[in-house]
Amino acid sequence: MPQLIWINGRVMPLAEAKIGVEDRGFQFADGVYEVVRIYDSKLFALDEHLERLARSSAGILLTMPMAAAKLAGEIAALTARSGVAEGMLYLQLTRGVSPRGHVFAPEPHQHTLLFYVMPLDPPAAAPPGVKLHRVEDDRWQRCCIKSIALLPNVLAKNAAAAVGADEAVFVDHGVVTECAASNFFAVIGGKLVTHPVGAKVLPGITRQILLELCPSLGIPVSERPLRESEALAAEEMFIASTTREINWVSHWDGRVVGGGSCGAVTRRLHQALRERVTG
Amino acid sequence: MPQLIWINGRVMPLAEAKIGVEDRGFQFADGVYEVVRIYDSKLFALDEHLERLARSSAGILLTMPMAAAKLAGEIAALTARSGVAEGMLYLQLTRGVSPRGHVFAPEPHQHTLLFYVMPLDPPAAAPPGVKLHRVEDDRWQRCCIKSIALLPNVLAKNAAAAVGADEAVFVDHGVVTECAASNFFAVIGGKLVTHPVGAKVLPGITRQILLELCPSLGIPVSERPLRESEALAAEEMFIASTTREINWVSHWDGRVVGGGSCGAVTRRLHQALRERVTG
Numbered sequence: 305m306p307q308l309i310w311i312n313g314r315v316m317p318l319a320e321a322k323i324g325v326e327d328r329g330f331q332f333a334d335g336v337y338e339v340v341r342i343y344d345s346k347l348f349a350l351d352e353h354l355e356r357l358a359r360s361s362a363g364i365l366l367t368m369p370m371a372a373a374k375l376a377g378e379i380a381a382l383t384a385r386s387g388v389a390e391g392m393l394y395l396q397l398t399r400g401v402s403p404r405g406h407v408f409a410p411e412p413h414q415h416t417l418l419f420y421v422m423p424l425d426p427p428a429a430a431p432p433g434v435k436l437h438r439v440e441d442d443r444w445q446r447c448c449i450k451s452i453a454l455l456p457n458v459l460a461k462n463a464a465a466a467v468g469a470d471e472a473v474f475v476d477h478g479v480v481t482e483c484a485a486s487n488f489f490a491v492i493g494g495k496l497v498t499h500p501v502g503a504k505v506l507p508g509i510t511r512q513i514l515l516e517l518c519p520s521l522g523i524p525v526s527e528r529p530l531r532e533s534e535a536l537a538a539e540e541m542f543i544a545s546t547t548r549e550i551n552w553v554s555h556w557d558g559r560v561v562g563g564g565s566c567g568a569v570t571r572r573l574h575q576a577l578r579e580r581v582t583g
Numbered sequence: 584m585p586q587l588i589w590i591n592g593r594v595m596p597l598a599e600a601k602i603g604v605e606d607r608g609f610q611f612a613d614g615v616y617e618v619v620r621i622y623d624s625k626l627f628a629l630d631e632h633l634e635r636l637a638r639s640s641a642g643i644l645l646t647m648p649m650a651a652a653k654l655a656g657e658i659a660a661l662t663a664r665s666g667v668a669e670g671m672l673y674l675q676l677t678r679g680v681s682p683r684g685h686v687f688a689p690e691p692h693q694h695t696l697l698f699y700v701m702p703l704d705p706p707a708a709a710p711p712g713v714k715l716h717r718v719e720d721d722r723w724q725r726c727c728i729k730s731i732a733l734l735p736n737v738l739a740k741n742a743a744a745a746v747g748a749d750e751a752v753f754v755d756h757g758v759v760t761e762c763a764a765s766n767f768f769a770v771i772g773g774k775l776v777t778h779p780v781g782a783k784v785l786p787g788i789t790r791q792i793l794l795e796l797c798p799s800l801g802i803p804v805s806e807r808p809l810r811e812s813e814a815l816a817a818e819e820m821f822i823a824s825t826t827r828e829i830n831w832v833s834h835w836d837g838r839v840v841g842g843g844s845c846g847a848v849t850r851r852l853h854q855a856l857r858e859r860v861t862g
Contacts, residue, residue, distance in 0.1 A: 325602060327602070330602055330608050331675065333732045334733070364737075394683060406733070406736060406741070406764055407740050418604060442725055445721035453732040453733075454611040455731075456725070457611075458607075458613050
């Protein structure tokens with residue numbers, strides 16, 4: 305069966321779906337997106353993702369083209385039809401096609417709304433280790449918006465790949481903010497430390513779930529800016545995202561960190577997240 | 584005649600040209616662009632634009648898909664065929680279609696290369712006045728790359744339009760950098776002052792031509808960071824771009840600036856630019 309896409313209300317093979325050259329998503333990165341995990345044929349935390357989509361959309365002054373409940377129904381229908389049990393749903397919303405110009409027309413906006421499903425490997429039983437590559441955080445000041453203006457993230461992640469690392473970690477004037485496509489966490493004195501969401505940090509859905517799990521696990525949390533020197537001396541470091549779940553950090557710019565093995569707090573959080581997913 | 588587009592070597596009506604959903608330009612803003620002015624059916628400063636395109640492309644580690652001379656020939660042919668005497672050519676180059684993922688494949692890259700012509704009004708005999716709206720410069724640190732990751736510029740320019748202004752001017756920690764789609768200049772003590780190109784300022788082609796014209800006009804130039812307070816007290820302010828040429832600044836956040844009329848240095852530079860274009 306070909307990979308299917310839902311695009312502006314029509315379902316067709318992904319390879320046949322096309323975008324207009326003057327789509328503002330293509331010419332101006334004028335759009336937002338979401339990635340939702342599919343476990344056992346079910347969409348995980350879909351409501352949370354659609355709430356964030358609405359916030360991202362509002363952040364770029366773009367009205368949602370349909371109510372969340374209706375969108376959720378369309379997404380569920382395509383996911384069921386895809387036959388994918390373990391995978392992800394990619395959703396993108398742009399301000400649609402109009403003659404090229406920076407200023408957008410008043411509402412109602414044109415929209416391009418699309419989503420499609422991609423298979424992924426089933427989640428790992430234990431957190432995989434990852435190598436981080438440090439990159440100066442050169443991104444814009446509104447990273448809390450999940451926009452498609454991802455070129456800085458692409459360049460950072462490619463710089464990481466070029467040196468054999470798995471992910472880029474952004475450092476902004478000595479402060480660790482987040483990674484190119486995941487949030488960053490450290491365990492310091494038994495406390496989970498992560499940068500607050502805002503100008504430089506996306507409100508990750510997995511991040512939020514982990515912070516919600518901490519109290520019942522007895523893990524104290526501190527949302528605060530974290531200096532690079534603190535991170536490097538931390539007992540544990542890990543990263544988290546919808547597609548990665550939790551990965552413990554084994555290397556930082558080639559240097560072994562966190563004692564070279566997955567730490568106890570990381571492991572407990574990974575276990576709790578797995579239970580949340582399967583429970 | 585329908586508006587024509589050249590896309591990956593084929594010429595077709597613009598409305599029929601389509602982009603793949605997984606074009607990296609659409610999903611990651613992974614691309615660069617140029618806007619070239621057409622005067623009297625001729626492409627103005629095409630070589631300079633293609634040189635900048637090559638630098639932007641190198642800046643995002645994207646190889647050019649064809650030699651500049653061949654590209655210039657294709658552009659000239661489409662421009663002639665368009666029948667547009669006064670207008671602009673829009674060119675966009677992306678890393679093409681591949682399954683979605685931040686990390687791009689090693690070379691040779693896929694490319695999407697396209698260009699098309701849009702008509703514009705003939706240039707004004709005297710510089711038009713424009714109102715600027717001040718916006719905090721929240722963009723990334725590599726604005727010298729003319730990338731399609733334009734969402735911050737779109738939002739700034741829309742904020743300007745929402746208050747009846749013509750253009751947004753970015754201020755970065757008290758320093759005037761550039762505008763959403765043009766470079767910024769002030770005349771202070773008879774000297775032309777503009778921010779150096781780099782992290783926050785695009786190497787504008789019109790900017791460069793103006794700086795080259797200054798010596799023969801006896802206008803001293805200072806490329807240096809310019810504080811907002813200095814700009815507001817300047818004798819003259821103007822902005823410049825390929826499509827605007829030179830516009831003098833009449834208002835800054837609703838406040839009349841530069842004495843409320845086009846200044847003498849601005850007028851001389853506009854005249855010299857017009858002679859360069861027509862000569």
